[in-house]
Amino acid sequence: MMEFVIGATAACGACLMSNPMDMLKTRMQLQGELKAHGHYTVYYKNIVHAGIAVAKAEGLSGLQKGLMPALGYQVIMNGIRFGLYKRILDSGVITRADGNVSTLGCVAAGAGVGVIGGFVGSPLYLVKTHLQSQAAESIAVGHQHKHQGKLCKIFFSEKNYCVLPALFRIAKADGIRGLWRGASTSVPRVGVGSASQLFTYTKSKDWLDHYGLYSRDSWQSTFFGAMASGLVISSCMSPFDVIATRIYNQGLDKQGRGLLYKSITDCVVKTFRAEGIWGFYKGWSAIYFRIGPHSFLNLMFWDLLQKLIMNHKEPSGDKS
Template sequence: MEFAIGAVAACGACLVSNPMDVLKTRMQLQGELRARGRYVVVYKNIIHAAYAVAKADGILGLQKGLAPALCYQVVMNGIRFGLYRRVLDSGVISRADGSMSPLGCVAAGAGVGVIGGFIGSPLYLIKTHLQTQAADSIAVGHQHKHQGFLSAVYSISSKEGIRGLWRGSSTSIPRVGVGSASQLFTFSMSKDWLDHYELYPRDSWQSTFFGAMTSGLVISTCMSPFDVIATRIYNQGVDSKGRGVLYSGIPDCIVKISRSEGLRGFYKGWSAIYFRIGPHSFFNLIFWDSLTQLHKKYEKKNSEETT
């Protein structure tokens, strides 16, 4: 049930946040391995990016990659939230006074995130490919030209084998590990803080909103470099042997971005990351909290009826 609750909550949030994910991906690929001022700026900011995509690809262009994105949420967040809830309920990371251990939250959040991210990596790969595809006038990064979700699965697996679907999966470990740890840590800690000072009831939407938007700032800052690296490696073209044509791995990607784009290159699309993660975290976590509370009430009612 923990898996189902996490998956449903994540899918509901994904429907709202996917357009920002599309914009984030495009902005991260803009000016790839080029110094500032040496490439055409197609997307000036998130507002301009949204307008450019809607104008060139139609309003539905903002929902590109939605199918694999939803499937990724089912796998990744179903596992992540499901396992994290089990850890919380077990009391392993709880202190004597009932509050959460900061170190325990970080370790548990990172651990469950890495597991979910690695298993869902093929879906993230396809999502990135489809979100990148655009009309020639606004295209950035390598264009894979897939005809759709299933077409992408067939194309990649037939050319590169099943292993090709996990190309770039190594980037999911630091990306999802850091993102998951910072999200679940800051969300849990902020709710503990609000609860301690009795500002809002722990299970109120205000508490969830505050926790989600606070965690969004931390996640965006901590995860942005890893997210840029993941997008670049997942989206790069491959040669006849299935090897990336731009980056041989994470260290090579870091060095090349540093040399050609500088520190700013690792924070391309930061605003889009935040405006994706903030609302996504809010809806994801409030759905998760609400569904968990409903499940607990249902179990309690059934228990009372059987006794």
Template sequence: MDFMLSGVAACGACLFTNPLEVVKTRMQLQGELKSRGTYRLHYRNVFHAFYTIGRVEGASALQKGLVPALFYQFFMNGVRLGSYAVIESAGYIHTEGRVSTGKSTAAGALSGVVGAFVGSPIYMVKTHLQSQATSSIAVGHQYQHRGMIHALSVIHRKHGIMGLWRGSGAAVPRIFPGGSWLVSLCAGMISSVVVVLFMTPFDVISTRLYNQPVDHRGKGELYRGFLDCFSKTLRKEGVIGLYKGLGASYFRVGPHTILSLLFWNQLRTRHHS
């Protein structure tokens, strides 16, 4: 039941933070492999991106990819928080009757990695759907998926079961620091800044690996893998290219973590009462 309650809590938070995911995805794909000043800047910052998407595509576009986002949150955070609850109940994070910061961090991070791998196909579809935009403000490769089920079936039909986990190698290190959510929450804003700064380059790379065009063999046409994507982005766009969408990531992490834990605590309290 802990897995179920954890997943539902994360979905509740996602309803509020998904627009920031849409903005983050668009900003991370903007100017992909292009030097600064050589491409049209559709999204200047988080607030301008919100305004632009709402003006051109309508307010509903800010919730693009919501269905796979909810499924991803349910699977990933369900596994993450649920696994953490099991580890906590078994007493593995306690030392002499007290919660150990080191063990708690390791348990949260490990749970996050497992959850990220399980939910990787859904995250890829979410990325595809959130990047789909009107041609005048489109960035990155544009897939033409009609929805989550259609996207999963198309990817599986063209590239097989392995195609659904394409890019998952970058998703694991991306979620690893975020897996230690309990420590981040207790340490406060400074710790959140450190986590986001560490996580953003992996987030940018995973978004680009997921969204790149793929040939008939299922191979990415832009990047051969994590290191290739990292080096090409750094060479073409500089360090700033690895931190695109940083503002949206930061504004999302805090509210999403707090809302997830708030809903999770309330659901557990009601369930056990």
């Protein structure tokens, strides 16, 4: 239980600071959906221009759209992911005799715990994507779900944080299974992201310690490990992230079928045909600037909280 709390708390602390980049990433991935370059209006030229455009059209609060479901998703996904991964590390099943972590074991464990966490938290990721894509008409891209409700007006600015109304609306329209629409995309997305993050982070710390640069428990080791993992995650995860965003956000017909994509394969084929290989890397800069700091803060908080718990558990000494 403590591993879950540590993982969830660390993730939420990082999410508060990285959510604006996540929102901009979503907008950039939906911009020009299934349209060739030069055949659509460019509202977001780059990450800086996108931030300014959103702030002008929707106010500074617009940069935090989807924050509440994003925090909920982090609690579930990273609470499970870091909690299970720490249990696996502590068990020693993927640790070699020299104290370093097995490469294959690290990748398998990272992917496995990521898939579990991502699947359980999928309904909140669905709502997060819907709310982040909701935009002022002048800069709107992708399907606009327009979730709203009384709870939004009472507790938050309307359309920005409508978590419960959105969940009820989706469940009423598509049934409980509708809350997990697009969950199949979270398997490769979170699996690849989690495996690349935890593998790169763990191996970077092993490498720095092995060559005597920084010890595993130093903040420098955490910093370099997290920033390296951010670069690797962005490159490995971007295609899966684009696919997930589009399938999660697409509109549905009266039978609950996607208006644009029938499956993951259909999304891949259509995106490639219309936008080429670079279509899968839309929003890459936003992914890195979101994942780099988020990964660093997340892993830094995770390490710090673990040390605090361990120090608290250690006996203060013999006072007799």
